[in-house]
Structure formats: structure tokens, C-alpha cells
Amino acid sequence: MMSFTTARLDAGAELKTSIAADVPVLQAQALTKVYHMGEVDVWALRGVDFDLFEGEFIVLLGPSGSGKSTLLNILGGLDVPTTGKVHCRDHDLSVADDDALTSYRREHVGFVFQFYNLVPSLTARENVALVTEISENPMSPDEALDIVGLGERKNHFPSQLSGGEQQRVAIARAISKRPDILLCDEPTGALDVTTGVLVLEVIARINRELRTTTVVITHNAAIASMADRVISMSGGLITSVQRPPVRMSPRDIHW
Amino acid sequence: MFSTLHRKLLHDLWQMKSQAVAISLVMGCGVATFVMSVSTAVSMYxxxxxxxxxxxxxxxxxxxxxxxxxxxxxxxxxxxxxxxxARVVAQVDIDVPGMIEPAQGSLISIPDYYERGLNELHLRLGRYPEPASPPEVLVHESFASAHHLRPGDSFHAVINGKKQRLTVSGVALSPEYIYPIRTGELLPDDRRYCIIWMRRSELEASFDMKGAFNNATFSLLPGANASAVLKAIDTLTAKYGGLGAFTREDQVSHRFLSDELSQLRALATIPPGIFLVVAAFLLNIVISRLVRTQREQIAALKAFGYTNRKVALHYLSFAAVITVAGIIAGSAAGVWMGLGMTRIYVKFFRFPYFEYHLHPAVVTGAALFACAAALVGVITAVRDAARLPPAEAMRPEPPASYHPTFIERFGVETWFPQTARMIFRQIERQPVKALFSVLGVALAVAVMMLGSFSKDLLNFILEFQFQRSQRQDAIIAFNEPSDSGVLNSLASTTGIRKVEGFRSVSTRLRYEYRTHLVCLMGLQDDHSLFQLLNIKGGAVELPREGMIISQSLAKILRVQTGDILDVDVLEQDRPRHKIRISGTIDDFSGTSAYMTVQALNRAMKEGRVLSGAFVTIDGAMAAQTYKELKNMPRVAGVNIKRAAIETFNRTMSENLLRLRIFNIGFACIIAFGVVYNAARIALSERSRDLATLRVLGFNRREISRILLGEIGALILAGLPVGMFIGYGFVAVAIEALQTRTQRFPLIVEPHTFAVAVVVVLTAAVISSLVVRRRLDHLDLMQVLKSRE
Known part of the structure; x- marks a missing residue:
């Protein structure tokens, strides 16, 4: 594992802040989302405007119930807003049906889950291949695994991998399709600090080297310092947008 | 008291209601078949x-x-x-108005005035015959109801060559004719065969039997040695033309009844066994899965202080509710089916009162078997729940370990997409579960085949017996051995095309100490209307000397080709011979022996004498032919093939259809139970993976393929296994049908395999699709947050 960090990541170098391009990859306007829970309406989003630019690294911060998961679900094409508009490339996500959302996820989005969600009956390589088989212009599973530094362990099953390794396989799986947007939902939530840092380094490097637009949602404020933009949410609204002057390297972050 | 655990039980059961119902149904089928066959058998017995x-x-x-x-x-x-x-018994032809062909009757003497004796009659209608002209008779209920005969009605019978009018004084039943069937036939023909009871003095007069008798029945003292009695009777009656005394076991009606009882007993073991094994397996997979998914709840319960015993009882209660529901539904269905079965039996078996009785012990027995099966099914899951340490249960189950499958070790994995590998590895990881699912589908196919094979068998018998072997249209029996000149008068009868004489002689065949009573048939040299055929095809040549015997007879006497049998003729001068067995024939007509007419005539030291003839009849002139035959003094009886086939078809088709419908229901329930539960468990085990795949961009069709691929692979594996097992079941069932005197071939038509496969496949596909619909409601957002 250490060989990977030294060989592939220029750990000592200060990371340059990525410069966001002007064209948004994704545009969301006046998003609201209401869940009907019995006789009560729960407003998860109360009017959110949100643009996502190419190559940008965004951290979405907020406590439980702030609406960040709902926003991620809408950005990821898992859900549609109650009102408002979302566009990504040629997709209008606000009016998409199930098939349209599926093809949007398939073509444009890479997901990284808190609990990895690897298929236990498939090896690391096969978990990645699962996605490359249905993508149009994927990298090879081996290449994706090399990027996350798991080329050596590609024939291992999830039960034979540590949590950090499993999460890196999940990242390889997410990036193998060369997605426009990489959505990471609490990617370090189930990991200890050391392993978490390692995972964040991989995500940061992918954002930097592959220029994949990346959104990390977390309630861990420390992670915010590696972002181009930090969006804080509370009560279904965006409460602040900050641009850290310097993007920090994950290994310099402490929490 | 209704505790919170009870509430949880009800709630959880409601959540898994379809699965619970599916298992209850399979269990209910086991209970139903058991209750049906045992209660019917007990009622009949x-x-x-x-x-x-x-x-x-x-x-x-x-x-x-x-x-x-x-x-x-x-x-x-x-x-x-x-x-x-002692009685006088005679065979007569009966002329029923409205029926062109003659019917046959057995005319049996009864005391002139009622007295208690043996084989007493049960008077259903009318009264005992009194001296009258025309004579009064009692007729058997089967014939009376077939022809709507009531006391006071009359009909004609040809008695000893003279047409005589008989008046029905009453309708009766006899324990001797519970199954009123003509010897040598497969099914009773109520329209064409009748038992008639006539006062002894009148019958004696008609047949010139005054001061004599030709039939006797005996009851034995308790503990009497039957074979010694038979021997003594045979010795005493030898010089009076005794045809050999026999016990109930060889009495036609009793034998059919006993065979039916033993078939019911066989029915009480195999089908219930199949259903209960499948139900036990289904309970096992469902309750095991339940315990696995409720690990954390179990931990919480134990943390609150619930004892291991309480937890075990809680999970046992799931099985108990499902089983009790199965027992209740199954018992009700069993009683319903038993009543239906009894209704069929009432048509065939003529009892004065045949009522369906449900003995509580039958239901208790079924319930015990069902409970035992359920316990075997859930014991491991319940034990796991009891043994689970609370601290460990709080942690999620460790990720399942997988390995490349056996075939992948040969490097063929590159041929398959990842989704196919998921399927293979899933199956290989739980081989026992997969095996049982395969077995479950296979048993559904086998049950289907078990319900259909009898049709194949009967079709084969019909075709073999009535098309290939017996090519005549009618068999004519002479009232006494007649010289071959009679063939000429037969040949000149209107409508008769071809005539072939035969000689039949009652004999006792002996080899070492074994004996058997057989009607020895003599066939013409150039016989073509009655073919000797092996079941597996191929005609058997009749040798000039010696005789051909059926394999069943060879088995009873334990003889083989080349052995020399002692043949005691039981007619006329009762000559004794030694005749060589020149071959055997593998037929299913029971015990039979054949020679050429010439050889038989020689053995009987008689001229060219015949007992009857096979004839073909021009269909267009049949009515006239029968009319002329009825009036020929030599003709004692006419057995018409078409009538036999019609009876056969009419009586059997309804029962076979009913049997098939039952079995289609059973097979569908098994297939549904197995496939639905396997699919639900697969869905439960894989819903997280499938939802993840959906998030990753797989569409519904693609994830359905993964879920249904696994089920499909198990179903496809189960079908051929089922055909194999089904064939085995049919072989066992046919073996159970074999009696000492009837042999049945093992016949399963390709059609039966095909229908079984199609029915099970359809049931399986429908149940998979029901589960498939649940895939549309997978909670995609949940997987982002939840761990397994």
C-alpha cells in the first residue's frame, strides 16, 4: 500500500488549486423536494441553486437532515426534484423518467458509497468490469485498479480486502467509465483516519489527473479544506459557499 | 397472553405472507393426500x-x-x-330392449324360500322372488340402474337355448359382486353384464339340474387350513368335473377390491412424502433467512433479557403457524378429496352402504407427520437463533466469502460476463440450497408425470390389446364344445366376414409343488385375429407341439422354456398330460397359456372341437349380425370389442381427467412454492447488490436478468432431473400396480414428459415474474446509506 502512495502520489508537493472551467457540467435551479410522510410534508430542499463546473472538487457539508443527501440523490439521478430544473449535458433531469435517469447514471455518473457496496461474489477486477461492460468508452478494469493502486490485488474477493481497499475498488469502479461527475457519499464514513486519508488522496488525485468533476458529501468539516468550493447546507437551503484559498493535501488534514 | 413477541410474530408473518402461504400450501398438499388416501382406504376397508x-x-x-x-x-x-x-350357476344371454348387441348374465340360484346362508343378498328394491310365471328374478343394482329396471319390469334372456321372459321382483346387492365384472375384463360394464338371481327350483328346471349343482361356496372355521380344505374339496369333486376350489384371493370382485386398497395404501406414502420433504426444505430456507436478517433484533431481544429458549420458541412459532395452517387447509382438502374419491368408488364398488368416515386418528397422524417435517426443516435455523451471542449479533454479518467456481478453474470465465459469474458463484456458494431448489422443481415435474402416466399406460394397453393383439370385432362363446362345422354356420351369418375358431380348456398346471388354475387356449394354426405379441413388440410363433405360457405364469410356477409341466384338464374325462413349455410370452393379460387347436384337441383326445370363435363383423350390418347371433342356439355369449373399448374410455376418461387436474394443481403448488421462495430469498439476499447495480446505471431488465438468471438456472437444471425422477416414480407406481395376475409395462410417452415440463415451467415463470415485479420497488437511495 505504501509503495502505491509513494510511487503514484506526489505527496510532498503542494496541490495546486484546480481552475474551474466556465461551462457548467451541471446546472440546478430553484430545486425543492418535498417528501410526503403520512399527513406531514417534509421539505428536504427549499430552493437550491447549484452549478457544477468541469474539473471542480466540491465538498458538500452539512449535518444530518440538512438536505445534502437529497441534493446528491438529485444530482446523481436517483431522484427527481419536486420543482426546479436540473440539466446535465444533454439530460434534463427534472422531468426524466426511470429509463432516462438510468441512462444518465450509466453515462455520466460515478458513485462511491459510504459502505462500498461491492458485489461480494465478484473479485475486485470483476466488480470494476461490471461497470466497464455496460459503458461506452471505459478504461480497462486493470487500468482503473492501477490508478487506485490495487493492481496487485485485483483477483481478491471483497471478503479478502480491508475496508480501505474495498473503498478504493469502489472508486476504481466509479471512475472506470470516465464519468463526468464523481459523487462520493461519506466516502470515509466507515473508515479509520489513516485509511480515510488514503482514500481521500485517491479521490483528490483522480480529480486532479483525470479532471473529473467531484462532489464529496460529508458532515466532516475537516475534509472541506481539500475542496475548490465548499457548499454548506442546513434546513434544505444552501447557507454558504466558500472557496478555500489553498487546496490542502488530504494527508495534511486532521480530524 | 398476547405478548409483544406474538405481535412481532404476526407482523413478521404478514411481511412474508406470500412465502408463508406458499409453504402452507405445499404442506397442505402433503396433509391432503395423506388424509385423502388413508381416510378413503379406512372407509373402504x-x-x-x-x-x-x-x-x-x-x-x-x-x-x-x-x-x-x-x-x-x-x-x-x-x-x-x-x-x-350349493348352487346352480349358468351363463345366459340377455336381450335388453333398445340395445342391439346382446348382454351377458350370470344366472345364480337362490333358495326357493328365503333362508340365511352365505353371500346373502341385500335387497335394495322390491321383494324376494315368488313362484310365478314368467319367473321372477332379482337383478344386480349395477345392471338395474344402467337400464332403469324396477320391480315389475321384465326382460328376455336366452336360457339354455330358449328365449324366456323374466320379471324383476327386486334389485339386490351381493358381497360376491361388489365389483361386478366379467372374468377377464378390466372394468365392469354395467350395461352389458348382469348378475341375476333366480329361485333354485326354476333354475334347476331350466338347466336340467334337478338334484344336482355346479357351484358351491364355503365358509371356513376360524383357524382352518385353507389349502387343506381346497385339497379335500378338489379330491371330492374331481370326478364331478370340479374346476378347482379357490379362496377369496382369487375371487374376482374381492381381488379388485384388495388391489384398490393396496393402491390406496401406496398413495398414502409416496405423494405425502414428496410434499412434506419439499415443505421442510422451504421452511428451512425461509426461516434461516429470517434469522439471518433479524440478527440485530435477536441481539436486542437478548440484550433486553429474553432467554435463548424464548428466542428459539419465537422462531419456532413461525414454522408452527405455517404448519398449523397447512394442516387445517390440508385436512379440509383431504376430506373433500376423500369424499370425491368415495363418489368415484361408489360408481365402481357396489356396497349396500359405503360412507366416507374421517377417523380423527387419520388427521392426527397427518398432523404429526407435518409437524415432524416442519421441525426437521427449521431445527438448524432455530438453533442458530438460540445460540447467537448478543454481542456478536449486534455486529453485521461478515461479508460472504466467495471463490471462483469449479468450472472457472479451467479458465473458461472469460466467456461469461460478470453477471453470469455472480450467478454461478452464488449457486456454488450454497450448493445444498441450490440442490434442494433443483430437487423441488424436479419433484414438481415428477408429480406431474405421476398424474399423467396412467393415461399413457391405458392408451398403450388399449392399443396393444384391442388393435394389435385382438383384431377381432367380437368373441363368440359356444355353450358347449362344438365341432368345427359350427364355423361354417357362423361364416354364413349376415355381416360376419372372417371366422377363426378357438378351443379353451380349464386346466390346473403343476410344476413341482406349485400349481395354478389356467384357461388353456387353443388357437388355429393360421390365427390372425388373435395375435400373440410381446409387450416390447414382435409376434410369438405358436409351436406345433408344446405350449407358450405368459411370463407372469412362468414366474408363479417358477419354470422356464424347456421345462415340462403337468397339465390336469378339469373338463370332460379330466385327462392328465405332460406338456413341454416351448416358449414364453411377455404380455400383460395375466396368466395365460396357448397351444394350437390341433395339439389341444389331441391332448383332450377329442376330434376337432371348438369352444368359440373370433369374428370380424361388417360395421354396416352389425345390428342384423347381433340379432342373428342372439338367436343361434349354439351361441352362449358375444363379447364385443367396441363395447369394451367404449366402457373403458367412458369410465376411465373422467377419472383420469380428475386425477390429472389434481396433479396439475399439486405440481403447480410445488413449483410455485419452490420457485417463489427461492426467488424471494435470492431477492432478499441480493437486493443490496441489485440496488447498487441500479445506482451504477444498470436498468431493470439487466438486474432482473441477474436475479432470474439464478432462478432460471436452477429451474432448467431441475427439469431434466425431474423427468428422470418422474420416470423412476412411474416405474415404482407401475410396480405397485402389478398384481399376481396382471402385468403392466413401463410406458411414458414423450408427450407426458413435455406436458410435465411445460406446466412446471409455466408455474415457475409466473412465480418468478411475481417476484420480478418487486425489483421495480427497490429503494435505491437506501443502499447508499445502509450496510448489509
Missing amino acids: QSQSHYYEEFRFADVFLNLKRAPSTLVPQLAAVSGVARMH
């Missing part, structure tokens, strides 16, 4: 024994040519005989 006892069914039966009444005291005095009753 009780009706039979009460009837036999109350109406004094005889133990020993005897036919002879003619013996003087002075022999009666000697026969009655045979050691071991309790009671003896």
Missing part, C-alpha cells in the same frame, strides 16, 4: 369388512361340471368347513 361379515361372504369358491346333491353333506363335512352352500 370398514365398509368391506362390515359387509363381508354381515352378509357372510364365503371364504372358498368352487365351480364344477355337475355334482349330485348327495355330495353336499360330504363337502360340508370337510374338516375346517363351517358352512357350505
